[in-house]
Amino acid sequence: MNPDREPSRLPLRAGAMLLLAVAIVFIGLGWHSAATSGDDPEQDLKAAQSQVSTTSTATSAASSSPSVSADTPELCVFNAGSVSGLAGDVTDALKAKGFQTAEPGNLTTSSVTENTVFYDDGQKSAADKVAEALGGDASVDPRPSSFTQCSDGIPVIVVTQ
Structure with a gap:
């Protein structure tokens, strides 16, 4: 082995390990994001507010429904x-x-x-x-x-x- 080439392997190994660590972090974040994708309270609140406006128009449209019998x-x-x-x-x-x-x-x-x-x-x-x-x-x-x-x-x- 040539002593001039030996020190150049060390930065290459460190770079590979750093890339591997970053990849593991991103895989973990992706996994977490996929597992909790439906748990956003802000999104649930916005969906509920849009349902309120939809329901109010549906309620006014339903007011022409048949009359309620006494029984x-x-x-x-x-x-x-x-x-x-x-x-x-x-x-x-x-x-x-x-x-x-x-x-x-x-x-x-x-x-x-x-x-x-x-x-x-x-x-x-x-x-x-x-x-x-x-x-x-x-x-x-x-x-x-x-x-x-x-x-x-x-x-x-x-x-x-």
């Missing part, structure tokens, strides 16, 4: 989302459309992730009318046997506006 059971509106006062707002909107409503309440659950109208036997058509009055963005599902609140009425679970 429609009382509605119980529960807020299962993170928007404060959502159940009260939805209750007021449903009252304005002719529905009879109970006092709004809160529901702590992770099993309901979208706006949902639950119904018992014989309440399907009334539940469909409620979902239509909500702008059509609510699912209509049979009431789970474990859901005991609002036993004589139709529960309306709201998560988003």
